[in-house]
């Protein structure tokens with residue numbers, strides 16, 4: 001399961017609401033203990049998609065390299081990626097799946113009319129054909 | 142020897158190590174040495190045709206090998222190789 005701590009969560013929600021009506025993205029860092037991943041630090045990253053960002057996001061590999069280095073430097077792990085779905089539910093779309101990486105948790109935040117609505121975490125498979133829902137715990141407002 | 146930094150989710154295939162020193166003069170050789178030492182790592186990095194998976198980027202120090210000479214990019218003994226995921230997405234295209 002994946003648990004998101006208060007401070008990190010607040011930053012993720014703020015970033016998603018601020019980026020609305022576009023999609024936002026970022027990295028999640030923290031410790032992994034057995035089956036529990038704890039997100040301690042959220043790292044908002046720039047949406048680098050060159051077209052309309054209302055329905056697409058793209059992370060720069062060099063930003064993920066930076067995130068990975070930040071995690072190592074602080075004795076943490078890169079746990080996953082978060083992004084938002086403006087005025088859309090927090091499902092894992094075909095586009096999300098086809099551009100995913102099976103090593104990480106993908107937290108999707110549904111932002112409805114500019115406000116956070118709900119979130120889900122997904123674990124895509126290696127062939128990028130399906131994603132399993134992961135148990136997600138986040139603080140409530 | 143060049144050093145390969147292992148992303149957290151792949152350490153389970155490399156005796157929990159966070160980095161591995163391997164022999165090789167090019168990125169291709171270094172990755173081949175890595176997957177020879179840790180065979181379970183292979184399917185995470187390469188597809189059935191032996192090509193790097195679409196979600197795998199490789200960096201030599203701060204440089205993406207796609208903009209160098211890909212798997213023929215030379216590596217020196219002091220170089221650090223990073224395995225970086227390629228990630229994008231979007232809500233469209235028929236969400237389920």
Ligand SMILES: [Zn+2]
Pocket residue numbers: 083084085091092093096108230231232
């Ligand atoms: Zn999405």
